[in-house]
Amino acid sequence: MLASKILIISGFLSCLSNQVIAQEQAFVISVSGAVPKNKLGITLPHEHILVDFIGADQVNANCYNPDDVFVRVLPYLQKLKQTGCKTLVDCTPAYLGRDVKLLQRLSRASGLTILTNTGYYSAVQNKYLPAHAFTETPEQLASRWITEAEQGIEKTNIKPGFIKISVDAGPLTTVNQNLVKAAAITHLKTGLTIASHTGNGEAALSQIKLLQQNNVSGKAFIWVHAQNEKDNQLHLAAAKAGAWIEFDGINSNNVPVYITILQKMKAAGFLKQTLISQDAGWYHVGEKNGGKFQQYDTLFTVFLPALKKAGFKPSEIRQLIEINPQEAFAKKVRPQ
Ligand SMILES: [Zn+2]
Known part of the structure; x- marks a missing residue:
């Protein structure tokens, strides 16, 4: 009798806690659907799989064979996965070679979670903007x-995990301002x-x-580059x-520069709003076999060991590569 009462009470309690979890659970949207944010794992918040720099007036998915890109890029993603990285955020926007079906295929084959984006890119004097922008x-x-x-994007059911825009150095032009608005x-x-x-x-x-003037908090903004x-x-x-401050050009030649930057962010108490990545990759459309490929694993094989040597604790490194990205990309409306 007592045992059955305890069972009923504990069942009620676990039901209650499930409800609390359901209310608090935040998701990130990947090319394969929603992922609970705490399942993102170690994440690279700014990389590229494919880019076509030809310009918005000429960009065309027929300029490359997705099968060739798949074969060229997959080994780099598999190598990245072996480092323990679980998620890659692909920052190539529409009109610069965004190919969401290719991303989904590579995500499935590599086992990495991959995010894509919506939005337009107005840097480089509007070269990558469609006429209607x-x-x-x-x-x-x-x-x-x-x-x-x-x-979903382009008649697929693949949805963006964030909004990607871009502007040149200030002051903002009218077109820049329209994209921000x-x-x-x-x-x-959407909460993206x-x-x-x-x-x-x-x-x-x-x-x-x-x-902020348009009722959105700085917390919803990642300052890329x-x-x-x-x-x-x-x-x-x-x-x-x-705002999130993203230092995303790490490579094997600039490690000390990035360590100094991170030391400054840490000293000011803003490590919890700092993101790091490499802006690496990618298959260059129009170049033979996709051109020179900058691999994705340098951050793990070269940079993080150097960061540790410079005195960063494992908890601080985890903050940078795991906790911050899941907070930054969790889908949630952040009003001003
Ligand atoms: Zn980039």
């Missing part, structure tokens, strides 16, 4: 991106994080201000506004 309102642009987030509208509707390729600190702070800004005070100003 110059005439449509932020609301109209956002409507296209929200449709991708809700219904469109990103704000899309974020408030906004990662912006950003030319310098002025442009980063202007974007954060514009997001923050290493392009040499004034660390601007990194800290953006971090104080809640």
Whole structure:
């Protein structure tokens, strides 16, 4: 009798705790569907699988054979998986070679979780913007991106895991501002994080201000390529506004530079808002067999051992490569 009462009570309690977990559980959207954020594991937040730099007016998926790309890229992803990395965020936007079916196929074959994106890229003087980006309102642009987030990209059921935009160095142009406003509208509707390729600190702070004016917190913003800004005070100003600061050009030749940057972020108390990656890869469309490929595992084989040697604790390294990415990419509306 007592045992059955205990069973009933414990059943009730576990049901209650499941409900609490369900309410608190946040998800990240990968090319294979939603993943609980704590299942992302070690993550590279800014890499590329394929890029075509030909320009928005000529870009065309018929310019490469996806089977050739698959064969060329898969070994690099498998090598990355062997380091213990579980997730790769692919930052190639539409009109620069985003190919979500290829990403899904490579994700399945490699066992890595892969994220893709919605949004437009206005850096490099608008070379990668489609014509309609110059005439449509932020609301109209956002409507296209929200449709991708809700219904899938290019008639697939593959949905974006974040919003990718880009701007050159400040001041922001009208087109830049329209993309930021469109990103704000899309974020408030979908909860997707906004990662912006950003030319310098002025442009980063202007974007954060514009997001705030459009009711979006700096917490929803990732300052991509923050290493392009040499004034660390601007990194800290953006971090104080809640933004994620992403230093994403790590390679075997610049390890000391990145260690110094991370020491500064740590000293200022902002390691919990710092992301690191390599901007590595990729299959270059138009080059023989995809051109020169920068492998994805250098961060694990060269950089992290050096970071440890420089005095970073295992818990701080885990914060950078596992905890921060799952928080940064978790789908959640962050109003100002
Ligand atoms: Zn990139």
